[in-house]
Amino acid sequence: MTIDFLWNGRARPTRGPKPTLSLERIADAGIAIADAEGLDAVAMQRVAADLGFTKMALYRYVAGKAELVALMVERAIGEPSATDTTDWRTALKEWAHQLLAAHLRHTWTLEATLGPRPIGPNELGWMEHALSILPTTGLTGSERLDTIAVLAGQVRAIAQQAMVSRHPEGDITAKISDQLRRHSDRFPALVATMAAAATDGEHDQAFEFGLDRILDGLDTLITQRGS
Structure with a gap:
């Protein structure tokens, strides 16, 4: 090519x-x-x-x-915007949010960026920007690359879910609720959890929750290396 x-x-x-x-x-x-x-x-x-x-x-x-x-x-x-912080955790979080926004603006990019393909400077620029945040964390080269892969995977997973949920037939929560009304006795843990979720006011937090857990684990590893 x-x-x-x-x-x-x-x-x-x-x-x-x-x-x-x-x-x-x-x-x-x-x-x-x-x-x-x-x-x-x-x-x-x-x-x-x-x-x-x-x-x-x-x-x-x-x-x-x-x-x-x-x-x-x-x-x-396009290109990622500069992150307005020197804190690696905050900077990586901003990077992930920017990448998610880019994919949600053009959801077909999820498919277009899979597999062998021509790669240009903007796509590599996203990797460069994220990796430039990590050199002082004590992570090895392989670990830095894996960090970006895991974060990008979280972005892609949430973008794909959002893409499906934009269509009425893709509302998986409504489908689950419909089945639970008919078969609640078979799934007591799921019924109880969804009922609790309906009252705690924290819906649609999967991206933030997953991102924070990834960064928590990374923070623990970096702290252990530092000590």
Whole structure:
């Protein structure tokens, strides 16, 4: 796969007419389709048509769908914002919240960032930013990479749940409650727990709860290393 354009852009020709398209326009057209209809709807032909060009014209800028999706991911997730703290725990938490927000703005990026694919500077920039927070914690290189993998996994899990819950048919809580009304005698612990949850006023805290538990464990490990 040719991905130099993700890093260096397209060189402007010194002769002939100026390019009528840009990588930014192409990415934005693909993003609009994916946001509205999902990643499967994105195709070179469709993007070209939406821009008012032929598919062959698009190939002058992007080699194929894999490169097109990589370009879209770069544009969609952007770069992480600077964290306004020197405390590693607070900084990592801010990073995780930023990444979750990026995925929720464009939920198709969850699928697009799985498996072997062209990777651009923005995607690597998220890793760079998180890893730059950790060098003074006493964690090994492998542990720092694992930390980012675990945090990113928490982000992806919650983003996927949120994506499903946006659709009425995806409301798993309503489905569970419906079944419990019919079969409460078979699941007493679940009935009691859901009843307690209904009164404690702390719904939809799975992201914060999981994030804090991950960081608690990391804090314990760092403290043990320091002593």
